[in-house]
Amino acid sequence: MEIIIQPDADAASLAGAAVIDALIRRKPAAVLGLATGSTPLTLYRELIRRHREEGLDFSRVTTFNLDEYLGLAPAHPASYHFYMRENFFHQVNLSAARAHLPDGLAADVPAACRRYEEQIAAAGGIDLQVLGIGADGHIGFNEPSSSLASRTRVKTLTMETLRDNARHFTDPGEQPRHVITMGVGTIMDARTVLLFAFGPAKARAVAAAVEGPVTASVPASALQLHPRAVLFLDQAAAGDLRRREYYRWVHENKPDWQRF
Ligand code: F6R
Numbered sequence: 001m002e003i004i005i006q007p008d009a010d011a012a013s014l015a016g017a018a019v020i021d022a023l024i025r026r027k028p029a030a031v032l033g034l035a036t037g038s039t040p041l042t043l044y045r046e047l048i049r050r051h052r053e054e055g056l057d058f059s060r061v062t063t064f065n066l067d068e069y070l071g072l073a074p075a076h077p078a079s080y081h082f083y084m085r086e087n088f089f090h091q092v093n094l095s096a097a098r099a100h101l102p103d104g105l106a107a108d109v110p111a112a113c114r115r116y117e118e119q120i121a122a123a124g125g126i127d128l129q130v131l132g133i134g135a136d137g138h139i140g141f142n143e144p145s146s147s148l149a150s151r152t153r154v155k156t157l158t159m160e161t162l163r164d165n166a167r168h169f170t171d172p173g174e175q176p177r178h179v180i181t182m183g184v185g186t187i188m189d190a191r192t193v194l195l196f197a198f199g200p201a202k203a204r205a206v207a208a209a210v211e212g213p214v215t216a217s218v219p220a221s222a223l224q225l226h227p228r229a230v231l232f233l234d235q236a237a238a239g240d241l242r243r244r245e246y247y248r249w250v251h252e253n254k255p256d257w258q259r260f
Helices: 009-026 043-056 080-086 109-122 158-167 184-188 199-213 219-225 246-253
Strands: 002-005 033-034 063-064 068-069 128-131 154-157 178-181 194-199 229-233
Touching: 002 246, 009 043, 009 128, 009 194, 009 229, 063 109, 068 080, 068 219, 109 178, 109 229, 154 158, 184 219, 194 199, 194 219, 219 229
Parallel strands: 002 229, 033 063, 033 128, 128 194, 194 229
Antiparallel strands: 068 178, 154 178
């Protein structure tokens, strides 16, 4: 794991955007795995800016989002279809046909989950997966106890995640308890993983994921087994890391040839 601690969330987001920019310029038909939530909003804003001002071209890029609420229509303002359209897709030149999210309204959910995995494989696999992390250590919506080998499927959200995300629903009765999410195994197949975590509420989960044991109780800890997982943290999210001075030292002393 590579731990990059930045002065604040904006600096961490900009550093992550530069990695994605470099990938797309190197490989214009790159396959990106995308996340929703508060964490990647600045990352998306920076990618949009680079598209508008620096010619970053998404026309051949393919995307797969991590998750979607079960039972929410794409037009629902709390759906992840809606979030992606508003915060990213509609502001870059990404082809709608190449922007994928799990279908929260699928009639046959297990078949839709299998098809999602097939679509990822048919696209050649995910080059770079963007992740946030839940306060309970989830990645995607792989809540604690998720199999570390899991594939796209339905998960039941924890009470903690439901509470954390309740702010997105004006009518609490509309908040689904179930989601379709890529599995931990799906995420681990991505060739590069960038995880972003900001704020003190994430510090405990980050420390458990980085310095705790690899365990299904902290799904993000599976990233310890990933050959190319990079964590972009602000000071607060790095606050519980026992070896944070070492991670800073590593970053400062990284040989040029090893930098992104
Ligand atoms: C979102 C997702 C989740 C979030 C996580 C953090 O697609 O898969 O794992 O990344 O819940 O959410 P925020 O960024 O809102 O704190």
